[in-house]
Amino acid sequence: MELVDSPVLDQALWDRCVTGDRDAFSEIFRRHRDLVYNYCFRRTASWDAAEDLTSTVFLEVWRTRKALILEGGSAAPWLIGTASNLVRSRLRSAARRSETERRGAPDERLDDLADGIADRVDAERRMAAVLEAVRDLSQAEQEVVAACVFAEMDYASAAAALGVAVGTVRSRLSRARAHLLGSSRIGKIEEV
Template identity: 45%
Template sequence: MEMTTRARVRDGDPDAFGELFDECARAVYNHAFRLTGNWSTAEEAVALTFLEAWRLRGKVDLEGGPLRPWLLGIATNMVRNFTRASRRYSAAVSRIPPPEAIPDFADELAGRLDDTEQVRFALSLVNKLRRNEREIFALCVWSGLDNIEAAEALGIPVGTVKSRLSRARAKLRKLVEESGEPDVARGQSIDNRESAARPDGVRQS
């Protein structure tokens, strides 16, 4: 009898993890990017998510569907850790005298910055939500998980997912109206589940 992907991952089959990376790396990257608005952090989150998935492989339930919700749940925790560490780092840096100005060489990054402009605008609105609402919105709207998958990803009841998502949508509708830029806010940055700036190093599924 052929082993399922879940069983192979749980047994630590390297080929199964390679297939899982090919299938889900882009989704993990997009989720992390949409939570942080930073492509470099998102790239690091991908690497750490799969390292953590390897460490936690023994806890994979043999019953169930695709492992994308499990990976996105791990990625969400990685982003939380990044956010906490970033706050501590920013507080420490703020106490250091600023260095001498260095000429800007932004031309090389112009493409990346152009790609992220709308996502950053969306994040400026989404970041006004509570953290638990923001995470649910990112999982359900941007990453396309259904309520059951999002509940699995975060380890919370389905009813909690529904209520948080409803609150998030209501708050965002109000914020979009107040922003004065409904076309941008309702475009790819907030509502599109698939598109996000992605570095060449992350393979598509």
């Protein structure tokens, strides 16, 4: 995925954000919201969760802006790193909630019959099938797949976002590809 900006421009905007410049932060948001949103959707297979997580990522960025130093002058690696942490937390919460529901807790959600619900459900079903196959990977491999495939980051940006070496990203992604190609779940994904 091609970034909308050059790293230099992100850095200049970020320097203004640190001083509290809301217009600069709005520009950072505009440049990177789709990247973060798509990453969150691809990790959760839920449009609603992706919307919530995207908002939370940018809220967290604004809250901690004075302590943040951009890697390579781009905000994208830090945003994806923050999104990755928030997604992990949300998935753990969802697993606990699912376990509670499995034990007989009532489901309090109400279905919203909005326009386009069929498309959203279909996209979520397809993404859930992909995530089912990805969940067979180790946690480290899942994070690299999420950064390199879902967020379409290059190796260096993924390494910065995950706090590992570029070589580690390459080897984990290679192992993940091998595992996915040998997975019996791949056929299920292709059916979707």
